Amino acid sequence: DARVTQTPRHKVTEMGQEVTMRCQPILGHNTVFWYRQTMMQGLELLAYFRNRAPLDDSGMPKDRFSAEMPDATLATLKIQPSEPRDSAVYFCASGFQGELFFGEGSRLTVL
């Protein structure tokens, strides 16, 4: 049963610490997305990749966030340094043509 896998599922950290979230997209999907979901802002697109190349990261705060796809089986989202306002659920999704498969999310709490 193919699925998008995200780690960690939960992360509690202190302000200023580095946070790395990982995602294993579904094999064969050439488009990978990172979303952030909060009660206040809803679902926000942070970045997405096609064939591992970044296509759009305009939704990311550039000074502290970075997203990469070192290979086709791994996408990473890094926050350094983290801030309390980064607390949210971060979703990775893969797919094509608007048909996305989402992971279960990484719930980040920054104290």
Add this chain to the structure above:
Amino acid sequence: AQSVTQLDSQVPVFEEAPVELRCNYSSSVSVYLFWYVQYPNQGLQLLLKYLSGSTLVESINGFEAEFNKSQTSFHLRKPSVHISDTAEYFCAVLAPLNAGNNRKLIWGLGTSLAVNP
């Protein structure tokens, strides 16, 4: 550019009652339309989609949505809801392939459906 408006942020309904979740979009080009569902503490899942052809599309769990080009709407309906349908529902649009390389889903803010016994 495209935009999506989900007209209701919350919809409470009793079990076995009918429900309609409204979605309107704005676009200068034809779009593909999607409904996603998010159950508590889970990621979003594709519920149904309209790409072309019949304007009425159905999901496997009894939901249906109708594409209305003149009204620029894609409302989601179910004739009889269950407790298990309690979830957040998101409407989304996507520009077609000929709209350029940097296509991405444009999301509504979501509608929280609460089905009460």
